[in-house]
Amino acid sequence: MTDAVSSPSEIARRAGLPRLGGRPPFLQYVGALSGRRALLLELARSRFRASNEVNRLGMAWVVIRPLLNAGVYGLVFGLLLPAGTRPDNFVPFLVVGIFVFQFFAGCLNDGAKAITGNLGLVRTLHFPRALLPLATTLQQLLGLGPMMVVAAVICLVFGEPLALRWLGLPPALALLAAFSTGVGLVAARATLHIRDVTQLLPFITRLLFYTSGIFYAVDRVGLPRPVEVVALLNPVHVYISLVRGALVDGQAVDGSTWLLGLGWALLSVIAGFLFFWRAEERYGRE
DSSP, X not given: OOOOOOOHHHHXXXXXXXXXXXXXXXHHHXXXXXXXXXXXXXXXXXXXXXXXXXXXXXXXXXXXXXXHHHHHHHHHHHHHSOGGGSOSSHHHHHHHHHHHHHHHHHHHHHHHTTTGGGHHHHHHSOSOTTHHXXXXXXXXXXXXXXXXXXXHHHHHHTTOOOOGGGGGHHHHHHHHHHHHHHHHHHHHHHHHHOTTHHHHHHHHHHHHHHHTTSSSOGGGSOOOHHHHHHHHHOHHHHHHHHHHHHHSTTOOOXXXXXXXXXXXXXXXXXXXXXXXXXXXXXXXXX
């Protein structure tokens, strides 16, 4: 007896032909991403330049924009909030908080548009789709570098001493970048499935902005203890605290905050990659 006629897909599978748009094994997928490092870097660089070159001041807006935000919020909340909710070195405290949040919000908002905003590219070229949200994070990192230089100068101008604790800045930023990468990957897939997510993101971003202790000290506003604990566990507040602990005197953090930062970063980047990878074959088809 002869076997029943096999389907074309079964014949192709036996011949070792991969299915177009199929999801590769996870480690193979990570290896493919590593092999596209040059493309990743070029995407981030070109988008970073394009986002600012049309303005007369060009790349200067990378720093001017968050500085203006810091000035506006510092003026408003410096007048409205009781003095007891603010540290003595309020300007460095505020600038660091604004700059860190600006980076996180950029990764979240741009990551959400990484797939839906590049459907033409996704549908015509074969490459690991995670490359697109990763490029948005790298693009934001290119802007974070100058912002941190300006933040360090502001801290020195306002009397912050150059100390060994500044060595904590690179690991704090690395944890922030890892966490933001995972958030961007989750947002990229979620937005593809439910386009209404883009309508909710401004409200989510605003909620995080006002609850992350950017212009006030969480432990000074008199929150009920359970609410204060939740606020202190907020990952955005954790990373703001780590960066402040490196740059701002009197804002030192203990080992538990570092452990929280490490835990949030690992959870976000691992869960984000797995969540995004599991839908690899669906990108460009929905």
